[in-house]
Amino acid sequence: MSDQQIVLASRPKGMPDASTFRVEVLALPDLNEGDVLIEPTYFSVDPYMRGRMNAGKSYIPPFEVGQPLAGGAVANVVDSKFDGLKAGDLVTGSLPWATRSVLPGKSLKKIDASLAPPSYYLGILGMPGLTAYFGLLDIGNPQPGETVVVSGAAGAVGIIVGQIAKIKGCRVVGIAGSDDKIALLKNEFGFDAVVNYKTAGNLVDAIAEACPNGVDVYFDNVGGEVSDAVIRNLNFHARIPLCGQIALYNETDVPMGPRIQPMLLTRSVLMKGFTIGNYQPRFGEGMKQLAAWVGEGKLHYKETTVKGFDKLPEAMLGLFSGQNTGKMIVEV
Structure with a gap:
């Protein structure tokens, strides 16, 4: 099966709908030195992504029409030409809505699935x-x-x-x-x-x-x-x-x-x-305390999981009608 990506088809006026998104066949480039090939397993959809559909200056650049949307995700490393990562590693980062991607290894962070379920790195530990x-x-x-x-x-x-x-x-x-x-x-x-x-x-x-x-x-x-x-x-x-x-x-x-x-x-x-x-320099402090509270049983969490890469637009639209309890996650 060929790789796919979901792109922003047009900038919505008011509430987005299915026509806001378009599925395209994706041809992956070869890996260069420093690149990794990743296959996402979990995508996060978040309310702030609606703002990125609009043109104009904000704290984060807008999505481009005709280009894939992107957001927090957890992925498996399939192949690597980056010294810090190898095939089989689990990583997280801001990833394009694609079934597989070639990205710079330095843009990804390795995670430890033995400490918490991988999807937690998009929610309570993310x-x-x-x-x-x-x-x-x-x-x-x-x-x-x-x-x-x-x-x-x-x-x-x-x-x-x-x-x-x-x-x-x-x-x-x-x-x-x-x-x-x-x-x-x-x-x-x-x-x-x-x-x-x-x-x-x-x-x-x-x-x-x-x-x-x-x-x-x-x-x-x-x-x-x-x-x-x-x-x-x-x-x-x-x-x-x-x-x-x-x-x-x-x-x-x-x-x-x-x-x-x-x-x-x-x-x-x-x-x-x-x-x-605003708090990026202090992320380590926050992660340490959140993980401690989770480990002590003081913090619990809830996820709403939608299955299927093609369900990403549907899951995102569901945020605006309250279909999620806790974190909205799409499992690929």
Whole structure:
């Protein structure tokens, strides 16, 4: 069977659909010195990839029309002309959506599958875990007894944020969109309360009821009306790690919400946006602590696995309708 790649067929306006993607036959180049031939086994799909479909300047270059999409992946090394890797090694990196690829060996990182399942290096021991770790601890600075609210709480980052907040002695309140997710967050991941934003009615009141002492830290994964409601419940000197705005990624016009600056001003609130690349020099620190908590049984994880290389577009689109609990993974 010939190799294939999935390319960006066109830049979407609003919500992407199947026509945004195109499958092409791929002819692989020969290996040069320093190259490796890899065969991916797991791909990660993440909300930030939607932003890369748009043209324009951002913290990461946009995908190019007619070129393969790319994202976090775990792969087997099939052949190598790079001194640091050999056939049979497992590696991770930002890889093109292709059934096989020839890449510079220096762009890949060898992983140890004896420490954790390979897919964990795309989740709890990868970008989502590090995002939760640094965003919550560095910006949120949660203190024992404080209330931490997490939106997108059943997503890849949110599940980890909530558990780290519990480790730090906080009351943890999640916001999610289904009764199944609410039960999971309470029963499996130790959240103290969870609000269903789809059925809560008055969301400001529902959050106030779940947070009788107000909100000290709000880890914002979604933006939109959910964040508007949480911000109404902030305490003085609250902190907001601004991680994602998935509620707005597919809007063609920026909706006008409440003007939040007066609330931030009068309550001396810190809001700070970040991307995980800001913390690259400290990745080793984060990985070490996350791995320790996993080993001690203090951090648990959940994955939603979709099987088949051709399911990559479907899995990515599923992020925007809440089809994942925890990390969305495509197993090739």
